Amino acid sequence: MASRYISGIVNIGDLALGGQYPIRVQSMTNTDTNDIDATVGQCIRLADAGCEMIRITAQGITEAHNLALIKKELRTKGFRVPLIADIHFNPHAAEIAAEIVEKVRINPGNYADKRDSATIISIKSYDDELERIAQRLRPLLHICKQNGTAIRIGTNHGSLSGRIMDRYGDTPEGMVESALEFGRICLDEGFSNVVFSMKSSNVRIMVQSTRLLAQKMMTEGMAFPIHLGVTEAGDGADGIIKSAAGIGTLLEEGIGDTIRVSLTGAPEIEIPVALAITERYNTARKQFNQDNSEQVITVNTHFTKRRTIAVSGIGGQYPVGVIAQKSANPFLVDEHFSTIGMLPEHNLLMTHIIEGNAAEMKVQAENLYDEDSKPLILKSNFAGNDLLHFQVDSAIDFGSLLIDGYGDAIWPVAPAFPPETVNATAFAILQATRARITRTEYISCPSCGRTLFDIEKILQQVKASTQHLKGLKIAVMGCIVNGPGEMADADYGYVGAGKGNITLYKGKDVAFKNIPQSEAIDRLIELIKQSGDWKEPCAATN
Numbered sequence: 001m002a003s004r005y006i007s008g009i010v011n012i013g014d015l016a017l018g019g020q021y022p023i024r025v026q027s028m029t030n031t032d033t034n035d036i037d038a039t040v041g042q043c044i045r046l047a048d049a050g051c052e053m054i055r056i057t058a059q060g061i062t063e064a065h066n067l068a069l070i071k072k073e074l075r076t077k078g079f080r081v082p083l084i085a086d087i088h089f090n091p092h093a094a095e096i097a098a099e100i101v102e103k104v105r106i107n108p109g110n111y112a113d114k115r116d117s118a119t120i121i122s123i124k125s126y127d128d129e130l131e132r133i134a135q136r137l138r139p140l141l142h143i144c145k146q147n148g149t150a151i152r153i154g155t156n157h158g159s160l161s162g163r164i165m166d167r168y169g170d171t172p173e174g175m176v177e178s179a180l181e182f183g184r185i186c187l188d189e190g191f192s193n194v195v196f197s198m199k200s201s202n203v204r205i206m207v208q209s210t211r212l213l214a215q216k217m218m219t220e221g222m223a224f225p226i227h228l229g230v231t232e233a234g235d236g237a238d239g240i241i242k243s244a245a246g247i248g249t250l251l252e253e254g255i256g257d258t259i260r261v262s263l264t265g266a267p268e269i270e271i272p273v274a275l276a277i278t279e280r281y282n283t284a285r286k287q288f289n290q291d292n293s294e295q296v297i298t299v300n301t302h303f304t305k306r307r308t309i310a311v312s313g314i315g316g317q318y319p320v321g322v323i324a325q326k327s328a329n330p331f332l333v334d335e336h337f338s339t340i341g342m343l344p345e346h347n348l349l350m351t352h353i354i355e356g357n358a359a360e361m362k363v364q365a366e367n368l369y370d371e372d373s374k375p376l377i378l379k380s381n382f383a384g385n386d387l388l389h390f391q392v393d394s395a396i397d398f399g400s401l402l403i404d405g406y407g408d409a410i411w412p413v414a415p416a417f418p419p420e421t422v423n424a425t426a427f428a429i430l431q432a433t434r435a436r437i438t439r440t441e442y443i444s445c446p447s448c449g450r451t452l453f454d455i456e457k458i459l460q461q462v463k464a465s466t467q468h469l470k471g472l473k474i475a476v477m478g479c480i481v482n483g484p485g486e487m488a489d490a491d492y493g494y495v496g497a498g499k500g501n502i503t504l505y506k507g508k509d510v511a512f513k514n515i516p517q518s519e520a521i522d523r524l525i526e527l528i529k530q531s532g533d534w535k536e537p538c539a540a541t542n
Helices: 036-049 061-076 091-097 123-147 162-168 172-188 203-220 236-252 267-278 358-368 387-402 419-432 455-466 517-530 537-541
Strands: 009-012 015-018 024-028 053-057 083-086 103-106 150-156 194-199 226-228 321-326 329-333 339-342 352-355 376-381 409-413 441-444 473-477 492-496 501-506 509-516
Touching: 009 150, 024 267, 036 053, 036 061, 036 267, 053 061, 061 083, 061 091, 083 091, 091 103, 091 123, 103 123, 123 150, 123 162, 123 172, 150 172, 162 172, 172 194, 172 203, 194 203, 203 226, 203 236, 226 236, 236 267, 236 358, 236 387, 236 419, 267 387, 321 419, 352 358, 358 376, 358 387, 376 387, 387 409, 387 419, 409 419, 441 455, 455 473, 455 517, 492 517, 501 517, 509 517
Parallel strands: 024 053, 053 083, 083 103, 103 150, 150 194, 194 226, 321 409, 352 376, 376 409, 441 473, 473 492
Antiparallel strands: 009 015, 321 329, 329 339, 492 501, 501 509
């Protein structure tokens, strides 16, 4: 493991972030911020689970003021965990919160002028808007300097400003520039207590944009800590694997200072997953070279798959395969875990089999990239019997190569688990990294104080009705604040629009607005049918 980006140190209350300090674990409450007792109780459960920073939504002035009551109650009970205010659309709420909590999270897209994204922006108009943004941001920076408050500048794929979209499009380059503009304003004002993040539900985009961010910061002489997370990763094993693949890929490269694993459900369930990810890196982190001037990050912001010949159903035009071990023989299996065929030893000799953990396989794969066109099989052995660590470790080991286009098949060997569990994990890794799509993909938020319905229950109902629609991406989002931006990669969206009401999206466009929740799933199916993407369950599985 080599260090490629060493950040400066930012103090968040009593907690030091960045440099050689451990990778910090954080989460976000999903209680109503106006319910002080419930929010305090959840903060305590998170802290007891090992959460080192806790984010709380402050969508309005009242909620921002309530942060003082929440903080006071926590301190009275002996908990000094730093609190982070999550701000959307309301700069004044950020200014109030900055006098109370240790850190404030803002989205650059919320400070920009509201404009039609189709508007062509001149260079002068672009620069003029940037100055207006600086004027809006300066009061917050002044308050943060006075109070020792940190700021996270969090860019979301899908919520970029019209100005950024006009110049860069919806790209990793646009995401990075959106954050760096704010970073430059902060430095111009003498404020450096800044953390950056690049969030997307698309693991490839999250990885590409964060690598590019680190590279650009080094070029410009910045060294802000980086927050990692795959936004709206989903629930259960899929959410764990998707988060581990994105976060772990970057941590393997020495990029990242704090992480949040976004899983739909109670936030306490995120912490064991985050700890399972960070424990791989915190020991090695202490050995990092601290001289950024000697580090080089090579960034490819466009996915390229290595071209290979076909051998026994692997490589060429075949989808990335999964190899399962039966007795002493390796077999290819399909997404239903049915055997496709045995792989004879003489055929395996016509492939490259590389074996090890992520870093070891990455070096071998890079060395083989231009050597010839033999299919590349990634093989990794897991000796333990802890399911969470198997899911996390395999997602990182395989995912960090698949994201960059390496691998024509993956071969997990995990004797402690049933073949069905190993195969399910393997196909979930392929789905998470978009190396091979074998089912419906669900993008769902972990929920927060803005969510006005039982998102876990609704997600399961949506899954039950649509899980046969292979290849579709369907989002279930708690509120209109984050929903449209963070589900930008989805084909369809089910978004909370107020108590008892739902708005349905096709892509980024509203299809049905403010419909009763009792009708929403039927209307979602209707929308999918109208758009020509519906298949009856029996036909879809054939």
